[in-house]
Amino acid sequence: MSDFKGNKQSLPSRVCMHCQRPMTWRKKWAKCWDEVKYCSERCRRSHR
Numbered sequence: 173m174s175d176f177k178g179n180k181q182s183l184p185s186r187v188c189m190h191c192q193r194p195m196t197w198r199k200k201w202a203k204c205w206d207e208v209k210y211c212s213e214r215c216r217r218s219h220r
């Protein structure tokens with residue numbers, strides 16, 4: 173309970189593999205967060 177370091181938000185975040193932008197967890201990714209690597213469909217398609 174005391175090991176959270178400045179992480180006020182419990183939502184995970186990740187950097188898009190294509191545009192390198194940080195993206196925040198979205199509800200629609202709840203079931204497939206482990207597979208989400210791109211912030212958008214556009215990035216996903218432009219990155220083979």
Ligand SMILES: [Zn+2]
Binds near residue numbers: 212
């Ligand atoms: Zn992106």
